[in-house]
Amino acid sequence: MRYYRNVGVVILALAILLFGGVYAMPSEPRQVTITNTIIQAPSTTPEDSSIKITVGAGLGSGVHIGGGNILTAAHVVGDAKTVKIKTFAGVEGDADVLWINKDFDVALIHTGGNVSGSSALDCREPAFGEQLQAIGNPLGIEFVASFGRVAGSGRKLGSWNRVIVTDMTTVMGQSGGGIFANDGRIVGINVGVTLAPLKSGKAADGTDTYTPTMTGFGFVVPASVVCDLLARRVA
Numbered sequence: 001m002r003y004y005r006n007v008g009v010v011i012l013a014l015a016i017l018l019f020g021g022v023y024a025m026p027s028e029p030r031q032v033t034i035t036n037t038i039i040q041a042p043s044t045t046p047e048d049s050s051i052k053i054t055v056g057a058g059l060g061s062g063v064h065i066g067g068g069n070i071l072t073a074a075h076v077v078g079d080a081k082t083v084k085i086k087t088f089a090g091v092e093g094d095a096d097v098l099w100i101n102k103d104f105d106v107a108l109i110h111t112g113g114n115v116s117g118s119s120a121l122d123c124r125e126p127a128f129g130e131q132l133q134a135i136g137n138p139l140g141i142e143f144v145a146s147f148g149r150v151a152g153s154g155r156k157l158g159s160w161n162r163v164i165v166t167d168m169t170t171v172m173g174q175s176g177g178g179i180f181a182n183d184g185r186i187v188g189i190n191v192g193v194t195l196a197p198l199k200s201g202k203a204a205d206g207t208d209t210y211t212p213t214m215t216g217f218g219f220v221v222p223a224s225v226v227c228d229l230l231a232r233r234v235a
Contacts, residue, residue, distance in 0.1 A: 048117025
């Protein structure tokens with residue numbers, strides 16, 4: 001009998017522990033903070049702000065900075081007062097040339113039409129080695145991106161008062177297009193490409209003839225210059 005009594009005591013003790021533990025649990029759920037959750041910002045889409053510009057038989061690129069204002073290269077618009085534009089969304093229309101600056105090869109045009117996207121200017125000069133993205137219309141192929149880095153710091157070069165050198169693919173039709181940093185902000189405007197002479201044969205008088213070929217280096221007006229020009233116009 002003592003054996004069964006001891007067993008009963010043990011069972012009763014276990015029951016008190018088990019049921020006591022259940023009743024001791026909090027009646028309200030606990031809030032647990034997860035400290036290793038990573039929330040990523042939505043990706044930027046610089047292509048939404050990209051513009052195709054047509055002037056007569058020529059074409060170039062541009063980038064919308066908001067309010068219908070579009071930056072491009074001065075040599076793209078030339079002496080035109082109005083140009084034709086096409087947005088990444090496929091909307092076509094006209095834009096008025098507000099001003100050009102040939103010393104820096106920058107121009108501002110304005111459209112009253114709908115442009116679905118815009119990109120912010122980052123008023124700085126990209127650093128040597130910084131990763132870049134360009135979006136433009138090379139040889140008329142619409143809204144094409146190329147990628148590269150800053151290969152040379154800012155300098156006066158040729159007819160440009162200040163440009164940086166990039167190692168990204170740059171060909172005709174990309175002039176005036178936006179150059180973007182990794183965060184999607186504009187850090188420059190595409191204005192040119194390096195040309196190198198390639199021997200192509202002999203002329204009738206026996207002299208060598210050369211054909212200009214494009215290298216892998218392009219020229220970009222930094223956004224620090226663009227912002228300065230915009231500020232001067234506002235003032």
